[in-house]
Amino acid sequence: MTNADPMTGIERRAGREAVLRRSPFWALGRVINSERPWPWIAPVVILLLGIGLYPFIYNIRNSFREFNPMTGNVEPVGLENWRRLLQDDRLHGAFLTSAKYVLAALVIEFVLGLAIAVLLNSGPAISGLWQSLMILPMVVPPTVAAVMFRVLENPDYGALQWLLEGVGLIDKQEPLLGGTGRYAMAAVLIPEIWQWTPFFVLILLAGLKALPQDPLEAAQVDGAGAWRQFWDITLPMLRPMIAVAVLFRLVDLLKVFDYIFVLTSGGPGTRTEVLSFYAYQRSFVTIEWGYGSVLGIVILVLAIVLANVYVRVFKVAW
Amino acid sequence: MSAMKDTDAKVAIYRAIEDWRAGRISRRKMLGVLAAAGVALTSRPMLRRSAPSVSAATLQEAAATQPEEIVAFLRDVGGQFRGTTIRVVSEETPPSRAIINLKKEMFEDITGITVNWEVVPLDQVLAKVSQDAASKLGANDIYYFDQAWVGRFINDTYDPRELLDQKPDLAMPNYNIEDFLEPLVRHIAMYGDKMIGFPCDVPIFMYFYRKDIYDELGLQPATTMEEYLENARIINEAKSGEGTYGTVGQMKSGHYALECDMTAYVWSHGGSVFTADGKCALADDFAIQGVEYMRQLQQYMPTAVTTYDWGGQFTAIQQGQGGQVITWGENFPGWDDPANSKVSGLMEPAPLPANTAQRPPEECGFEEHPDLGHQGGSTYCLSRYSKNADAAWIFLQWATCSNTQTMASIIGGGASPMRQSTFDDPRVKEAAQVGVAGTTRHFPEMYNVIMNRMGTEPHLPQWPLIANDIIAVELGKLTTSDDPTGPAMVEIAKKVDEAASS
Structure with missing residues (x-):
């Protein structure tokens, strides 16, 4: 008998592969068996680009157009919206208000957070319970927290107002919310600090717990006091943790909106009008979408620049 | 939880803590009660302005008193659009809330038209309507306009007088546009000689x-x-x-x-x-x-x-x-x-x-x-960009007809009448009680x-x-x-x- 099949083994394999190539599962098999990373990450990259990049590009396009209430149409305006940036006194005021807000919140939250973290790290018996409770404010949506504080700070029946009146810090004529608005900035900072100081506490506490004990024990042997140990050893070693926490909060604080919207609506006048609230006002109250887009881009650029300056100035090493 | 009064919430907090201390409930259970009571206490001031909820019995009673000629119109004419969904965007106002409460029994169940009604704060209504008008996509079929905006949107809606004339087959019997109080039409719904929509609310x-x-x-x-x-x-x-x-x-x-x-x-x-x-x-x-x-x-x-x-x-x-x-x-x-x-x-x-x-x-x-x-009156208007204009027009007539306006005024919530017939209605006069x-x-x-x-x-x-x-x-x-x-x-x-x- 002779072999009737004229095809070699190689030809048979090539034939099978050609059939497989026509199968819809062939490409999927190639991806699954691939050792290269791009087929795996490509879908996510495309998705993220779609979600992140498209609105950004749309915003840039929008910044060169403006809604015209007379015609009811969005019309091209060239660089007009960008020129307006330089002449807008209210924007400059909002910029200063944002700076005050960010600085005050960051300093207070950091100092309080560090103090509480050190206290909890010193090991009181119920520190575990406190650590759990610390998470609670952070899981409350900021808008809900703001509404809660609107009740607490109410000049007529607010518990916080009553407490501060009791210790003589404020009076009925000049309450936290209302009156001439002297304490309006404090009124919006209070929920901010209540909600986000625990963020510092948790990060710094984790850092404190992870610090090596040898340098501290050596300093003790050398006779360094508690303050000296903290200032010269603990704090420098904690620097990477501090850097991360401050950077996260800095970027977040630039976007603050909820507390302002619920508690003061930027007022009285423009006293608590921060950049993001001003951008909201332009976009959705006065329906100046183009200028609102410009302000959105400004906030984004500001966050990127500040974050980079911070990383370089403070020599943040990850 | 919505029925929980302040006192109930405070008592619940007290009892939960006592029970936990006595070992009758777990810490998790106690925290759950505290959280629920806390939400009730803090959210109450926000909810106070809301219109009172209307009982199912009241709504059924309202539906039962809807005149037969309106029911027939909704069933025969509105029924042609069964399965259609129309969209309304408005502020949370007493008449809007009242009509939202009434629409299921008195409109949707009869016509088979679904009404998706989005209620947002006034500034967001303006933003949504502006966006809709600029894009001309017809995302909403019926707009709610504050009287202050009529100049801005006068070209984005149908003049209802023209619709009544041009679409007699879709006109509600005895709708009687002349019944709207003349000052309301003039001050709230007119811009020049054009009518933007029907008056629906007059906070004054x-x-x-x-x-x-x-x-x-x-x-x-x-x-x-x-x-x-x-x-x-x-x-x-x-x-x-x-x-x-x-x-x-x-x-x-x-x-x-x-x-x-x-x-x-x-x-x-x-x-x-x-x-x-x-x-x-x-x-x-x-x-x-x-x-x-x-x-x-x-x-x-x-x-x-x-x-x-x-x-x-x-x-x-x-x-x-x-x-x-x-x-x-x-x-x-x-x-x-x-x-x-x-x-x-x-x-x-x-x-x-x-x-x-x-x-x-x-x-x-x-x-x-x-x-x-x-006055801070407002109008319901039919969008010129609506893709379901006929179904929306039927809903608009129903929402602003004499009977619906009267029902909205008496089911509670503070809706104000737009029509002479509503002010004169015996049911409205009967509701004029103290306290x-x-x-x-x-x-x-x-x-x-x-x-x-x-x-x-x-x-x-x-x-x-x-x-x-x-x-x-x-x-x-x-x-x-x-x-x-x-x-x-x-x-x-x-x-x-x-x-x-x-």
Whole structure:
């Protein structure tokens, strides 16, 4: 008998592969068996680009157009919206208000957070319970927290107002919310600090717990006091943790909106009008979408620049 | 949880802690109760302004009384559009809430048309409608327009008079457009000779006072602005120590509500926002006098008044913080509601005090009509970009017909009538009882203000920017400072002129 099949083994394999190539599962098999990373990450990259990049590009396009209430149409305006940036006194005021807000919140939250973290790290018996409770404010949506504080700070029946009146810090004529608005900035900072100081506490506490004990024990042997140990050893070693926490909060604080919207609506006048609230006002109250887009881009650029300056100035090493 | 009262919540907190200490419940259970009670306590002030919920029995009763000719129209004509979904966007107002409550039994179940009704704050209504009008995509079929926006959107809706003429096969029998009160149509729904939609709501400034306090102090309802100010002073001196102030405003900085208060007092002192040649008149002596008057009144208000919008003002009166007030008439049924109000049965409506001076409408610009009875009316309008215009038109007619308007006025929540037939309806008159939720006992005085004392803001496309931002923010600076009124009003007038000419 002779072999009737004229095809070699190689030809048979090539034939099978050609059939497989026509199968819809062939490409999927190639991806699954691939050792290269791009087929795996490509879908996510495309998705993220779609979600992140498209609105950004749309915003840039929008910044060169403006809604015209007379015609009811969005019309091209060239660089007009960008020129307006330089002449807008209210924007400059909002910029200063944002700076005050960010600085005050960051300093207070950091100092309080560090103090509480050190206290909890010193090991009181119920520190575990406190650590759990610390998470609670952070899981409350900021808008809900703001509404809660609107009740607490109410000049007529607010518990916080009553407490501060009791210790003589404020009076009925000049309450936290209302009156001439002297304490309006404090009124919006209070929920901010209540909600986000625990963020510092948790990060710094984790850092404190992870610090090596040898340098501290050596300093003790050398006779360094508690303050000296903290200032010269603990704090420098904690620097990477501090850097991360401050950077996260800095970027977040630039976007603050909820507390302002619920508690003061930027007022009285423009006293608590921060950049993001001003951008909201332009976009959705006065329906100046183009200028609102410009302000959105400004906030984004500001966050990127500040974050980079911070990383370089403070020599943040990850 | 929504039914949980403040006392219940406090008792629940106390019991949960006691039970946990005694080992009867776990810590997890205790924290759960505390969280729920906490939410109830903190959310209550937000919920207070909401219209009361309407029982299923009331809705069924309302559906059962719907006239047969309307049911037949909805079934035969509306039924052609069975399966269609239409979209409405509006502010949370008493009539909107009432119609949302009524629509299932009285419209959707009969026609098979689904109505998706989105309720958002007023500024977001403006943003959504502007976006819709600019894109012309017809994302919403029916718009809710504040009267201040008619100039901006007049070309984005169908004139309902034309629809009634052009689509007789879709016209509701006996709809009777002439039944709408003429001043409401003229002030709220017209721009030039074009009609933007049907009037659906008229919050209008009325004068209310606490009868118990007036009686105790020997006061009479004010007939002049000076008497009103003097009454506020007397009440404040006698009662502010007990937490009841002379009056309460809606003076939240940066909020449209503040602008509404201002225009009412400017108008009642002979001023206006614009002159006939389109120039801002807010810096003239009459306007400054009006704003000075408002600042004098502010001395007799709680200090928190600079944080009150209309909701804050409503709640303050409901809590007994004001001895008298000139404000939106739609608040009254909520104050009379014994379940939620400390002043149930104590408030009384009175005729508005006479203006100190009054500028004739022909001396004002942009259809402005000065008078103390500031109206904040609104319209439901059919979008020119609607993809379901016929189904939406049928819904619009149903929502604004005499029977639906009457039902909306009496099921509770404070909806105000738009039609003569609603004011005259025996069911409406029957509901005019003292100290009950949804009372209509303020309607006769409301009718009087609509017909004789209605004040209307200017209608120009830039008005939302001027009213919601320029005046509201700049005036907010003034009312939270000791600065003199004159220079601030000059600054406001300058900015208004810039915006109006842009």
